Amino acid sequence: MMAAVARICDARGVPCEVSLETPMACGYGVCLGCPVPRREGKEGALPGFLYACTEGPCVDAATIDWRRSER
């Protein structure tokens, strides 16, 4: 549903933030258990994913690679 909302907003140029929920072991950026596919790389961050605990839970929907998220 989030992906659908993000898609609709993207198509109409409406700003969209989503609130992520994933399993977490620590909640402060060390276990790396809460990855969410990231659309583009970010300087100084781990490649491939953002982490819901430290970068989220609310993020700009455009930062997420929704195609890889819908499995």
Added chain:
Amino acid sequence: MTGVNTTADLSVEVGSLTLKNPVLTASGTFGYGLEYDAFFDVAELGGICTKGLSLSPRAGNPPERICETAAGMLNAIGLANVGVEAFCKDKLPILRRRGVTVVANIFAITVDDFVTIARRVDADEGVAAIELNVSCPNVDKGGLEFGCDPVAAARVTAAVKPLALRMVWELARAVRIPVIGIGGIARAEDAIEFLLAGATAIQVGTANFADPMASMKVLEGLAAYCAARGMSARDLIGKMR
């Protein structure tokens, strides 16, 4: 000596390296150390083992990566890390300034890459020791078979500590090199048991996730135990016969 306020001598010797105390934090459970800044001064620990470092940055496995079990957790992070260059450039200088004892955990597929990474971390000041990751079960060609079998792995994690304790006890009697105990250490009592069984130092792992202060609590408890008995940490090592 900075660190926990205690009268006890907690220092131990692991080979040629003297640690101010035997409490280390396990690789993969402590990030690069700086993440714990908000909770306590990590320089007080005997040392921190970094997240496993590879030649290039690694994204790690797709979700889901973690699962809670009866006595801890199973994980398949896939060795996500910033890479050895970024670690040396961005993290190590800060750790060095803070006086943190850093053990760099490194991993590679080939011996050549192991050597290259080891040379890289050794080139900068601030790495006290290098830990070789030769058994990560979360990647292809790594680890033992049971690491790839969730049912068997869940059975093992139902009782991590008793197994680890026995392995340390047997190993410490079979080898002449220092043994570092790890597996289910969450409280000072656990750490003391491992030292008594023959470990020279210990690592706090998954417990860090449940309580970011876990390693410091282990250290404080160990300090109080030794101080109350007028013992040093070294007095405890291998005391169980």
